Structure formats: C-alpha cells, structure tokens
Amino acid sequence: MLQKQTTSTRFFRTKLTKALALVAGIIVLYIVTALTLGYDLTSFGAISQGFAWLFHYFMPTGNVLQFLGAIVTQIFRTFLIAVCATTVASVFAIILALVGAKNAGLIPVIGIFIKGLASFLRNIPLAAWALILVFSFKQNELTGFLALFFMSLGFLTRAFIETIEDYGTDTIKALEATGATYPQIVCQAILPALAVPLCEWVLYMIENNIRDAVLVGLITGSGIGFLFDLYFKSLRYNAAGLVVLGVVVLVIAWEILSIQLKKRIEHHAKD
Amino acid sequence: MLTVKNLTKTYNGAKRSLEMVSFTVRPGEMTAIIGPSGAGKTTILRSINQLIPDDSGEIFLDDQDIRQLNKQGLRRVRHRIGMIFQNYNLVDQLTAIENVLHGRLGAKLALAGMLSLYSREEKQEALDLLAEMGLADFAYKRCSDLSGGQKQRVGIARALMQHPKIILCDEPIASLDPKSTTLVMDILKKLTTTQDISILINLHQVDIAKAYADHIVGINQGLVVFDADAAALSNEAIQEIYA
Numbered sequence: 134m135l136q137k138q139t140t141s142t143r144f145f146r147t148k149l150t151k152a153l154a155l156v157a158g159i160i161v162l163y164i165v166t167a168l169t170l171g172y173d174l175t176s177f178g179a180i181s182q183g184f185a186w187l188f189h190y191f192m193p194t195g196n197v198l199q200f201l202g203a204i205v206t207q208i209f210r211t212f213l214i215a216v217c218a219t220t221v222a223s224v225f226a227i228i229l230a231l232v233g234a235k236n237a238g239l240i241p242v243i244g245i246f247i248k249g250l251a252s253f254l255r256n257i258p259l260a261a262w263a264l265i266l267v268f269s270f271k272q273n274e275l276t277g278f279l280a281l282f283f284m285s286l287g288f289l290t291r292a293f294i295e296t297i298e299d300y301g302t303d304t305i306k307a308l309e310a311t312g313a314t315y316p317q318i319v320c321q322a323i324l325p326a327l328a329v330p331l332c333e334w335v336l337y338m339i340e341n342n343i344r345d346a347v348l349v350g351l352i353t354g355s356g357i358g359f360l361f362d363l364y365f366k367s368l369r370y371n372a373a374g375l376v377v378l379g380v381v382v383l384v385i386a387w388e389i390l391s392i393q394l395k396k397r398i399e400h401h402a403k404d
Numbered sequence: 405m406l407t408v409k410n411l412t413k414t415y416n417g418a419k420r421s422l423e424m425v426s427f428t429v430r431p432g433e434m435t436a437i438i439g440p441s442g443a444g445k446t447t448i449l450r451s452i453n454q455l456i457p458d459d460s461g462e463i464f465l466d467d468q469d470i471r472q473l474n475k476q477g478l479r480r481v482r483h484r485i486g487m488i489f490q491n492y493n494l495v496d497q498l499t500a501i502e503n504v505l506h507g508r509l510g511a512k513l514a515l516a517g518m519l520s521l522y523s524r525e526e527k528q529e530a531l532d533l534l535a536e537m538g539l540a541d542f543a544y545k546r547c548s549d550l551s552g553g554q555k556q557r558v559g560i561a562r563a564l565m566q567h568p569k570i571i572l573c574d575e576p577i578a579s580l581d582p583k584s585t586t587l588v589m590d591i592l593k594k595l596t597t598t599q600d601i602s603i604l605i606n607l608h609q610v611d612i613a614k615a616y617a618d619h620i621v622g623i624n625q626g627l628v629v630f631d632a633d634a635a636a637l638s639n640e641a642i643q644e645i646y647a
Contacts (some may be wrong), residue, residue: 308506
C-alpha cells in the first residue's frame, strides 16, 4: 500500500514538473529573442496609443459615403474571384486526390508525385505566388485569380487526399469484389460517403480565399486590395477604413452563410 | 467447382502465410475454414477473388484459372463470386437498395454504373431480395441506421444481386449477437440447398461450423491440417487444428 502511494506521488510530481518546465521554457524563449532583437520590454504600453491613432484616422467619417459605391463594387468582385478560384481549384483537386490517394490502389509513383506537387503549391506563400504571377500576367484580376487558384489547388488536394485515405479500404475492397471498376467505386462509394467532409473543405477554402483575396489584390493591383492601397497612399485614411470595415462585414457575412450551409449539408446527409 | 491447388503466399518474404494450401469446394455445399487467429483464413479467402496477390498456386473456378486472368477477365469472374464481410463493408451513407444494386456494377457499362442507371428489372430484383431477407421496410433507409444483423443481410442481398456461383464469407457472424448469428447462418445454409450456391466461409466458432457446414478445412499456421466432411471432425482433429 505504502509502496503504491509513493509511486503515485512520484508520478504526479513528475507530471507537474514537466508542465512547469514547459512554461518556463516558453518564457525564457521570449526573453532571449526579445533581448536579442533589442525590444524594450515595456513597449507594450504604447500599443494603446497606437490603436487610438488608428481609430482616429481610420474611422470612416465625413464625406466617406462618396466612395461607398466603388468600394461595394470592388468587394463584390473580390468575393466573386475568391469563389471562382476555389470552385475551379476544387474540381482539379478532387481529380488529383482520387488518383493520388493511397487507398485508391492506383500507381504509387503517381500518388507520390501528386502529393509532392500539392505540397509544393501550398508551401509557396500566397504573397510570393502573387509577386511571381504579376511578372508574367501583369496587374489584373486574372493574376489574382491564378494566385488564389494555385494556392487552393495545393491546399485542397492535400486535404482531399487525407479525407479519402481516412476512409480506408474496406468498402473499396467490397465493391472491387463485385467486379466494379475504379471510376464506379468513386461514384458509388467514395464520393457519396465523403460528400459532407469534402464540401466542408471547399466552404472553408472559400472563407480563407475571401480574406486572402484582399492581400492578393494589394499586390496584383486589382480588386478591393488595390482600392485600399490607393486610398491609403493618397492619405484618404477614412476611405481606407471603410474598405477594412467592408471586408470585415463580407468575411463575417460569409462565415454566417457558410455555417448555415454546413448545417443544411449535414442535415440533408442524415435524411 | 472451386479448386485451390498449392496456394502459397509470404508476407514481405518473411513468415510464410500460406504454404501449399489445397482444397475443393463442391457445388451446393457449405465449406467452412476453421483455425486459430492468424492461421491464414482471411488470406485464403481474399486470394480467391485476388483482392490480395499471392505468390504461387492455382485457383480454378470451373475450368478457369483465376490467377491467369487479365484485368477484364478478373472483373468478369469477380462478378460471379459474391463476398460478405465481418464489418459488412456497405456504403453507410447510401440506402439499403442502393447498396444491393452495387451487386450489378460488375455487369454494367462503366458509365451506367457510375451514374446509377439501373433498369426497372434490376431495381425490382433488389427490392425482392431485400424482401426475401426480411428487410422490405428498410429498402430506403440509410445503412448507417440499420443494426448489425440487418446490415449483414443487406450484404447478403448485395452478393445475391451478382447471381453468384459461390459466395465467400469472411467471418460474417463475428460481430453479431446470437440471434442475428442464427438468422444469418440459416439464410446462408438455405442458399446452398435451394439455389445450389456454394459457400466458402471463415469461422471462429467450431460448434457453428459443425452445425452448418457440409465440409470443413482446418488451417494451422498456413498449412491444411484437416480436410474432410463435417461429420468426421473429431475432438482430436479440433485439438490438432487449434494446437
């Protein structure tokens, strides 16, 4: 009995020590990096002043409504580009994923190639994509579309492959045993079984792309990003503030819509 | 009707999984494969329709060596071999009737199968099979809402939809309660007597094998150690199989 108690005491004491060591490690990391960079550790105090400045200048006040028409038009176009790039990317991504997933049992070399390609596309930062594409396609909406497309293609291919591989081989083998071909198995088992998670990935990607489309527009000189850049550089801060507000409204509106869509999809799948 | 000759398989060249396995399944009979876990029962079953590749041997269905077929030929032969599984392996998100109709995929044009273009006769046959399985009221229920025993009967209906000569059963009752076990085994037994379908079944339970099977093959560590009529399965033979 005594033996058992000391064992359990030691066990929980070791766990506590490990947790404390982790917290201490994070604090040490912060202090070391901050000191190396020469940050004044008291500079947090200035943050509130910074925000006060921000609110003062970026508050959409005064004659800002004259810009509203242009801003709404550009926000809507940006939204359309995000949706368009995501939907096209998801069509290509599902084809690549169905070929590349391990449980598909197709040629393994092609699977490795597709996974490598997807990781490559995804791991180039979006800003880098935009900058590279601006060189070849100049400043226009197509450039923004392509940047979002390549990024989404990489991300969705990886996500779809993981979703399909999680499905396992049981049902696939069962349909193979009936003499079904792989395209038949895709349409009769994989897609019906995974429709809900696959659609949820697409909704998530659209949400991400709406946010990213602003950044891409900034770099490629199109859409709402360009408008923000223009107002900002011409010192019309209140108009730039209205752009930010408009983007926030769009993102929140899409989030609410996408939650509703997800509920509908899941509900429908249960009936 | 089904003859397996000298079937051999190794996993990664290490341990021998099957060694010179030979046996025959006669028409209209239920043949049970029994043996301890890991003896190679599932490997034998999945080699027969080539869901997993083997190393050497011959597998004759009637006069055709399944191992020599090309992709198209294998697809045709698989269509005549039904298969049911311990975990049923249905598409849970689809309804019972859709799962039963999957039994027709091997006989359909690729595109027709992809788009679920089944004929009126095929749909009627699927409904009739479900009614035969006592599932007439469940045809349009999603399979995820069915019980284990009901799912396995959908699995049997899917296999019968293939108009099979033989049905392979991979531990079909291992996840079922005693009542469903009896129900499923009675259905399988009836198929051999009334429809002349051969059944090759992997079983854990010796008593069920003795009660239902006509013929028993005992496997231990990839070797056939018993191969005779069920009546000849003595206690000594059981001890040897599970040694």
